[in-house]
Amino acid sequence: MRCGWRRQYERRAGPPQASSHPLGGQAQRAVGAGMSAAPGGRSLWQNCRVATLQAGVNQPYGLIDDATMVVDGAHLLWVGARHALPEELAGGTSQSHDLGGALVTPGLIDCHTHLVYGGTRASEFEQRLQGASYEAIAKAGGGIRSTVAATRAARTDMLLRSAMARTQGLLQEGVTTLEIKSGYGLSLEHERRCLQVARALAQRLPLTVRTTFLGAHALPPEFEGRADDYIDAVCAWLPTLAHEGLVDAVDAFCERIAFSPAQVRRVFEVARTLGLPVKLHAEQLSDQGGAALAAEFGALSCDHLEYLSEDGVRAMAGAGSVAVLLPGAFYFLRETKLPPIAALRQHGVPMALATDHNPGSSPVLSLLLMLNMACTLFRLTPEEALRAVTVHAARALGLSDRGMLAAGQRADFCVWALDHPNELSYWLGRNRCQTVVVAGQAVPPSPITN
Ligand code: NIG
Ligand code: FE
Numbered sequence: 001m002r003c004g005w006r007r008q009y010e011r012r013a014g015p016p017q018a019s020s021h022p023l024g025g026q027a028q029r030a031v032g033a034g035m036s037a038a039p040g041g042r043s044l045w046q047n048c049r050v051a052t053l054q055a056g057v058n059q060p061y062g063l064i065d066d067a068t069m070v071v072d073g074a075h076l077l078w079v080g081a082r083h084a085l086p087e088e089l090a091g092g093t094s095q096s097h098d099l100g101g102a103l104v105t106p107g108l109i110d111c112h113t114h115l116v117y118g119g120t121r122a123s124e125f126e127q128r129l130q131g132a133s134y135e136a137i138a139k140a141g142g143g144i145r146s147t148v149a150a151t152r153a154a155r156t157d158m159l160l161r162s163a164m165a166r167t168q169g170l171l172q173e174g175v176t177t178l179e180i181k182s183g184y185g186l187s188l189e190h191e192r193r194c195l196q197v198a199r200a201l202a203q204r205l206p207l208t209v210r211t212t213f214l215g216a217h218a219l220p221p222e223f224e225g226r227a228d229d230y231i232d233a234v235c236a237w238l239p240t241l242a243h244e245g246l247v248d249a250v251d252a253f254c255e256r257i258a259f260s261p262a263q264v265r266r267v268f269e270v271a272r273t274l275g276l277p278v279k280l281h282a283e284q285l286s287d288q289g290g291a292a293l294a295a296e297f298g299a300l301s302c303d304h305l306e307y308l309s310e311d312g313v314r315a316m317a318g319a320g321s322v323a324v325l326l327p328g329a330f331y332f333l334r335e336t337k338l339p340p341i342a343a344l345r346q347h348g349v350p351m352a353l354a355t356d357h358n359p360g361s362s363p364v365l366s367l368l369l370m371l372n373m374a375c376t377l378f379r380l381t382p383e384e385a386l387r388a389v390t391v392h393a394a395r396a397l398g399l400s401d402r403g404m405l406a407a408g409q410r411a412d413f414c415v416w417a418l419d420h421p422n423e424l425s426y427w428l429g430r431n432r433c434q435t436v437v438v439a440g441q442a443v444p445p446s447p448i449t450n
Helices: 026-030 122-128 134-139 143-151 156-172 188-204 226-245 260-272 289-295 310-319 327-332 342-344 366-380 382-388 390-396
Strands: 010-013 040-051 063-072 075-081 095-106 108-110 173-179 207-214 249-254 279-282 301-304 322-324 352-353 412-416 433-438 439-444
Touching: 108 366, 108 390, 122 134, 143 188, 156 173, 156 188, 156 433, 173 188, 188 207, 188 226, 207 226, 207 260, 226 260, 249 260, 260 289, 279 289, 289 310, 301 366, 310 342, 322 390, 327 366, 342 352, 352 366, 352 382, 352 390, 366 382, 382 390
Parallel strands: 040 095, 108 173, 173 207, 207 249, 249 279, 279 301, 301 322, 322 352
Antiparallel strands: 010 095, 040 063, 063 075, 095 412, 412 433, 433 439
8 A cells, every 4th residue: 555655755855945945934934935046956756656637647546656757957857767777877966855745736727717806705695595686796796896896995015915825734734826807896996906917926925926907897886887887987097907917818708787699799808909818607597608708718717617508619629729618616605517528528628627716605614615616516536636737827828838747747746645536525624634845845834924
């Protein structure tokens, strides 16, 4: 029986000292700090079982037993079975890590979150438990609008502080790349502020943050009855925010309680002129044909998808869009309509998973929990679930340099006190992540503040 992980891995030579790590020292005591220093030299990570997720490794999970990884700076130089390690790579490393048989996976990627906001919606949760529906609360002016009011009222340092605390929890559970959407500001000034906070997070914590502009999330009260005028405003803000370097992608909420396909199309047309990729909250509460529209714009992903039709699946397959499934929102809203998993499989649409962290429909801060829920609620296999938060999540963000462990990829990976990758979907509520490595550097544990 494999029990190697029970031995704490030892570092044979030159451990990455807290003081020498860019996260070390004072800033780490507060809320962590950004990786400003250049990553170190060459290091060897051995005596591990690596779930590479490479298509070329002909094993479930691309699993390599008794593996070795050679890291050079921020990237992987070599990954394979220990016995196959070329001699010239065995020497000349500045650090060697014996992982004691532990499991290694790619760093996890949370490809859909709304992590920057003020307030909570716990009282709305109570209302829903007493029978009010998510849509009814939204129509009555609550829902997203109540978070918009709380976000606008929050001080920027408090927005940053609460977002950092949430992000630190995700990081400690192995998330090394995170997408954050705006969409709770809904004015130029407040959307900018939320995107700036998202960018600031990446300066202070050792992970990649991708920002998505979601101005077309809900109609703010000052535009009541004037949805088309609001879309005009969103279309005007987008180039400004893009030129300020705040936008990596563009999203919208296509739904009865949000915006019509025709309105979303106008936003996407501006995104296209700016060369920005699009994504869409599509078919969450009803079938609006949003996925087909997004596919027309070559969307990176369509997200939620409970009401996705077969035509929508075909359109996504044709465009190469990823289906981002969000079991946290499905569970928390007590939805019963399942996304069309069989059709997505049949048409070869890659499936990703994300927390959809937000205060209204998914106050979830565990990506691992989403693996479990995807298996239990949506009947994904544990292997599909792991691919969904690595390879496919990377694709949903348009990132080709991560999501699997192979030569040339970023050295973002996690060391787990687990024997087999199927346990990532199996355990509930206990974090077995021992070490997170980002761009070749081990991230020291930092206290979660707030
Ligand atoms: O992804 N569906 C739209 N947006 C979020 C929910 C936002 C909210 O309720 O605050 C979602 O579920
Ligand atoms: Fe969302």
